[in-house]
Amino acid sequence: MSPDRQTVGDDPEERSSTHVGTMRILDRTGDTVVTWSVEEAATLERAEAVFEQELFAKKMAFARPEGALADAAERIYAFDPDAAEIIWVRPIQGG
Amino acid sequence: MVVATAPFRDATFEVVDCLEDGKKVLCFTAGPMAGRRVLAFPDDQCLPNSWVRPLTPYERAEQLLLSLLTPEQATSWLGSKRFWVGTPYGDLQLGELSNMRFKSHEGEELRLCVVPENHGRGLPPPDVWVNLLLAVNADPGSFFRVANWSRRKGEWFLGPVPGLEYQRTLI
Numbered sequence: 001m002s003p004d005r006q007t008v009g010d011d012p013e014e015r016s017s018t019h020v021g022t023m024r025i026l027d028r029t030g031d032t033v034v035t036w037s038v039e040e041a042a043t044l045e046r047a048e049a050v051f052e053q054e055l056f057a058k059k060m061a062f063a064r065p066e067g068a069l070a071d072a073a074e075r076i077y078a079f080d081p082d083a084a085e086i087i088w089v090r091p092i093q094g095g
Numbered sequence: 096m097v098v099a100t101a102p103f104r105d106a107t108f109e110v111v112d113c114l115e116d117g118k119k120v121l122c123f124t125a126g127p128m129a130g131r132r133v134l135a136f137p138d139d140q141c142l143p144n145s146w147v148r149p150l151t152p153y154e155r156a157e158q159l160l161l162s163l164l165t166p167e168q169a170t171s172w173l174g175s176k177r178f179w180v181g182t183p184y185g186d187l188q189l190g191e192l193s194n195m196r197f198k199s200h201e202g203e204e205l206r207l208c209v210v211p212e213n214h215g216r217g218l219p220p221p222d223v224w225v226n227l228l229l230a231v232n233a234d235p236g237s238f239f240r241v242a243n244w245s246r247r248k249g250e251w252f253l254g255p256v257p258g259l260e261y262q263r264t265l266i
Contacts (some may be wrong), residue, residue: 026226028217030155062229070163075233087159089226090218094243094254095193095208 021081023047025054025088038081051079054088062087156221163228176220180228182235184259189224197244197256205256207242 023034036047054061055077063083064073073087080086106126110119117137123129150158161169168178177190185199193208211218211226218226231238240255 024159026156026218026222028152028219030150030152030219030222031159060230060233062233064163067162069165070228070232073163073229073232087225087229089229090211090213092209092227092230092238092241093212094241095210 019082019084021047021083021085023050023086023088025050025059026090031087036081044081047081048079051086058091059088060091062089152219153221156219156225160221160225160228163225180231182231182238184235184239184256187231189227192220192223199258201258203258204247206245206247207239207256208244208251209238209242 018037018039020035020037023036024031025034034047034050036043038044051061061076062073063076063080063086064070066084076083076086106123106128108121108123108128111122111132112120114120117140119135120132121135122132160172164172164178168180171178172190175190177188180187180189185197185201187207188196192210195207195209197205197207199205209227209230211223211230227238239259242254242256243251244254244256245251
């Protein structure tokens with residue numbers, strides 16, 4: 001690809017520096033979304049705070065690469081700023 | 096001429112003026128907008144899909160669920176609101192709350208009941224299945240330990256589901 005055709009995101013370094021992550025917290029609205037950018041400290045701090053809050057509520061966090069299926073979702077126990085998507089679900093119990 | 100889009104359904108109007116730039120001044124003659132004049136833009140000056148209806152909670156939840164499913168599972172969900180998931184202990188069908196079908200590798204069929212905590216407080220149904228799908232994928236041992244179970248037409252028993260060799264688990 002010629003330099004003049006290069007688009008944002010082609011350069012791996014540029015892609016990582018502009019990474020935007022999404023956190024989905026399942027709730028009565030379907031889910032509440034929290035996004036962050038590693039370049040914007042305020043959004044990062046907010047996302048970390050939300051992560052801690054949900055963890056304290058004993059919910060379970062799963063991270064998945066963009067567009068990945070459930071099999072690729074991985075349980076995480078600490079905030080990962082490089083995660084593409086984090087999905088928060090509730091603990092399970094016998095019904 | 097009738098405009099079919101809400102809130103103009105069943106409304107009629109007449110063209111009052113045609114402007115040079117292609118716009119038209121319309122006057123509604125019947126319907127909820129009767130007597131009002133509006134400026135109408137030609138199609139080529141309108142943004143396509145400039146307004147998109149917000150998804151309902153069910154639709155948002157279903158969108159997330161479908162994004163997690165294989166094509167076969169998604170087709171099954173869209174057709175019957177149920178789909179099968181493979182586990183180390185056998186095949187589990189998600190979609191019928193409090194009455195999930197489970198076929199063990201040994202050929203026994205049971206009904207299981209596992210729910211997200213407080214699920215009754217408002218999670219749209221597809222979110223319940225997102226919750227249980229991720230939970231059973233990540234830690235099937237814990238899932239089958241907490242599951243209440245029943246043989247096909249029998250009474251219900253507290254978990255764990257019998258006859259399964261549980262591994263150490265994390266949840």
